[in-house]
Amino acid sequence: MKFAVLVNEGPYTHQASDSAFNFTQAALEQGHQVIRVFFYHDGVNNGTRLTTPPQDDRHITNRWSQLAQEHDLDLVVCVAAAQRRGIVDEDEQKRHNKDVNNIADGFRISGLGQLIEAGIQADRLVTFGD
Amino acid sequence: MLHIVNKSPFEKNSLESCARLSKSGSCILLIEDGVYGALVDSETNEMIQSCLRDRSVYVLGEDIQARGIQREQLVMGIEVVDYAGFVKLTVEHDKVQSWL
Numbered sequence: 001m002k003f004a005v006l007v008n009e010g011p012y013t014h015q016a017s018d019s020a021f022n023f024t025q026a027a028l029e030q031g032h033q034v035i036r037v038f039f040y041h042d043g044v045n046n047g048t049r050l051t052t053p054p055q056d057d058r059h060i061t062n063r064w065s066q067l068a069q070e071h072d073l074d075l076v077v078c079v080a081a082a083q084r085r086g087i088v089d090e091d092e093q094k095r096h097n098k099d100v101n102n103i104a105d106g107f108r109i110s111g112l113g114q115l116i117e118a119g120i121q122a123d124r125l126v127t128f129g130d
Numbered sequence: 131m132l133h134i135v136n137k138s139p140f141e142k143n144s145l146e147s148c149a150r151l152s153k154s155g156s157c158i159l160l161i162e163d164g165v166y167g168a169l170v171d172s173e174t175n176e177m178i179q180s181c182l183r184d185r186s187v188y189v190l191g192e193d194i195q196a197r198g199i200q201r202e203q204l205v206m207g208i209e210v211v212d213y214a215g216f217v218k219l220t221v222e223h224d225k226v227q228s229w230l
Contacts, residue, residue: 001221003220008230014162014163015136015162015163015193016136016162019136019161019162022213023213023216023217025213026212026213026214026216026217027217029214030214030217030218032221124220124221124226125226126134126220126226126228127134127226127228127230128136128228129228129230130230
């Protein structure tokens, strides 16, 4: 079955990012396809590679990046939500004349259309957030 | 239809809305702080009991464990699932609604 996952909450906030990750992992373990994980609202904060949690804490961003690498996941960050919160890839860096970018491995910045498309193409869209 | 509630009934009214509006035959899954709604010694007991009359109610095992809740403390009739069971519930129901 094809799944899409929507994450509306930032990392280390309540539990939504952890729940979404565990759900995505469990779905993949059962042989389902996860066609896209879309990060919206504060969820875009999951996608910064500058995240530096204490060593004995889970690294939420790296965990997503690793899962994406292992399963060729499409991790999409909403562009408008990202701009507001300072999540920047190379293109956005150039476009807005920023001195740096901070998008994490495996994440890409795109538009809300990607969420709509995922909702159409997936058999199930499961939302996690506040 | 699968309804997912992730907030405590003492923080938000999402469980109350879900219980009021979900249809007979549907399924309710309590995750994160939503699992507090499943406690037997709680104001929500009656609401959950009425849900259980014509709907199935599940809690996420990992989330009750993280909060020190034992299975014996849950309203009778509520079933416990793990993340694999959570995925299966989403497969079994053609629509999934998160009450955020």
